[in-house]
Amino acid sequence: MRRAPAGRAPVVVVGDALLDVDLVGTAHRLTPDAPVPVVEDVVRRERPGGAALAAVLAARAAGDREVVLVTPLDDDEGAARLRALLAGRVRLVAIPAHGGTPVKQRVRVGDQSVVRLDSGSPRVTLGALPEQAREVIAGAAAVLVADYGRGTTADPGVRAALQDAGGPLVWDPHPRGADPVPTARLVTPNGAEAARVAADAGWTSSGTGLHEVRTQAETLIRHWGVGAVAVTLGARGALLSYGEGTPVVVPAEPATGDPCGAGDAFAAAATVLLAGGAVTGEAVAGAVAAASAFVARGGAAAWDTTAATRPAPGDADAVLARVRAAGGTVVATGGCFDLLHPGHVATLRAARGLGDCLVVCINSDDSVRRLKGPTRPLVAAGDRARVLEALEFVDAVVVFEEDTPAQVLERVRPDIWAKGGDYAGAPLPEAEVLARWGGQPVVLPYLDGHSTTALVERSKSEDPAPPHAPRAQRGPLQQGRDRR
Known part of the structure; x- marks a missing residue:
């Protein structure tokens, strides 16, 4: 206990x-004296x-x-x-x-x-x-x-x-x-x-x-x-x-x-x-x-x-165990996914179509800051993960702290590693890691005209609040009415 x-x-x-x-039990007939089933076995x-x-x-x-x-x-x-x-x-x-x-x-x-x-x-x-x-x-x-x-x-x-x-x-x-x-x-x-x-x-x-x-x-x-x-x-x-x-x-x-x-x-x-x-x-x-x-x-x-x-959404280890036990194909992709946009959605949907589950590996907040600068991310890692998990074609999300996904790939060991089309024709830096277990890197078509950086540039005039600034008012799911 x-x-x-x-x-x-x-x-x-x-x-x-x-x-x-x-x-x-089972029922295949009615009793002769009333219209009720006979339950057997x-x-x-x-x-x-x-x-x-x-x-x-x-x-x-x-x-x-x-x-x-x-x-x-x-x-x-x-x-x-x-x-x-x-x-x-x-x-x-x-x-x-x-x-x-x-x-x-x-x-x-x-x-x-x-x-x-x-x-x-x-x-x-x-x-x-x-x-x-x-x-x-x-x-x-x-x-x-x-x-x-x-x-x-x-x-x-x-x-x-x-x-x-x-x-x-x-x-x-x-x-x-x-x-x-x-x-x-x-x-x-x-x-x-x-x-x-x-x-x-x-x-x-x-x-x-x-x-x-x-x-x-x-x-x-x-x-x-x-x-x-x-x-x-x-x-x-x-x-x-x-x-x-x-x-x-x-x-x-x-x-x-x-x-x-x-x-x-x-x-x-x-x-x-x-x-x-x-x-x-x-x-x-x-x-x-x-x-x-x-x-x-x-x-x-x-x-x-x-x-x-039946693993809960976001439970990566359980998802991987279930799919591998059934002989399925594990697909993974990665990125910052700061301000989810149609380009992200198109890539994720396409990636999920390549196998039996999709695990999304996202950079932690510190990792994003090192890659993108001190003003990023706009959305904290926990919130980015929750948004991704809400998509019907995402089975689990894993947050990693490093600058590259090499270590998280060792944990997930996907059969397919999918990247957006902006890598087309170029060697993927993760290819060497994937080769250790026979993982296949692929590039998916990219939905042009969408990027988080472009969204940030267009919104600069609105002077958005920093991602971790305290909110003036809490949302309805977090209202401070828990005094009882």
Whole structure:
């Protein structure tokens, strides 16, 4: 089990743990007595559910930071199965409870659920909150409340501990659950939950689409007194509101698959990011990406697979391992990519067409200054990397500190090294390095009339601010509203 390094606070998940079971089979005929399918060759698959799934997903995202799950547990077979599933993944702090472990069984044929069978009491009877639970909540880097409506979040002892949480508090609500405590930094209802609670709080429909969601979020912030609300909208991403001003909408990457557990993936990712120092807007943006990747990997049914099976954008080592394992071709290109322009885009798109992945190697800020002069780069390396990673034909970005890409090429070892057409007819300085493993340098057609230097010259009259000058106003994803 991962333990927190000395002096490093854990992420804590508080809420209702469930045992989820998928009974997966095949169906080729209907029963003679009713129009229902006959499911055969059934395989039983168990996994943590509810707050237990959120804790496992948080542990996957948290790296070497410890994740602690505080949850009511009865003394029954379902609880024993949950303990076994969680062993080695998260640290469990159990609250004594009665009412049976809730078990949710889905009968599935292929990717479709036929029926769900629930057992266990819908409400839990809690004993006293252990002192150990109070301590881990008070000392947490961040706390996620994964409410599944069994009464845990209404318990006075639990609520008092959450009020005193040491780090940012994220609350994933439930229609049958308690209201979030006012100290919550972020509350993450889905669209249906937001509409239901907002209506109970006096909201009436005042529009359609995102305008309606915005007014719901603002109503919830006033009703609960919390810092921010992010309404998750499935394939449309999420809308983040701080209760005033223009909301932030974070679109989702297209993903197909079982959406079961996507809300837990969203809330867990947001909590881990807040624990690492992200502001609320950054945490929501990262959570949308994490939820999309979770669905694309197979959703809750694939909870036990490693994240490396589908590398996250920007994870160069995982991208290279995946492509090489499949016998694919690795393409790389390099440059400063300061002020991305159509010439860059055309070259990158063409380079990606030569193989099965494209890794872009970019000069660090110090490297650009040595090459281009003290006024460059105009855009810091981290921002340049994020812009490049957002392009659908870029699989990963690597920043290198040297004046030439020779060392980073040794790390990436591409099969093809692509350069823009301004090198046509000239020997590439990287050719000698590439020859060590049989890498092929190529030159791609250049889109004439575009260069960063020309853009800088044309913009000099506008006297742009230096790239690292403090901004007069922060963007909506970085607004200083994280006082809660």
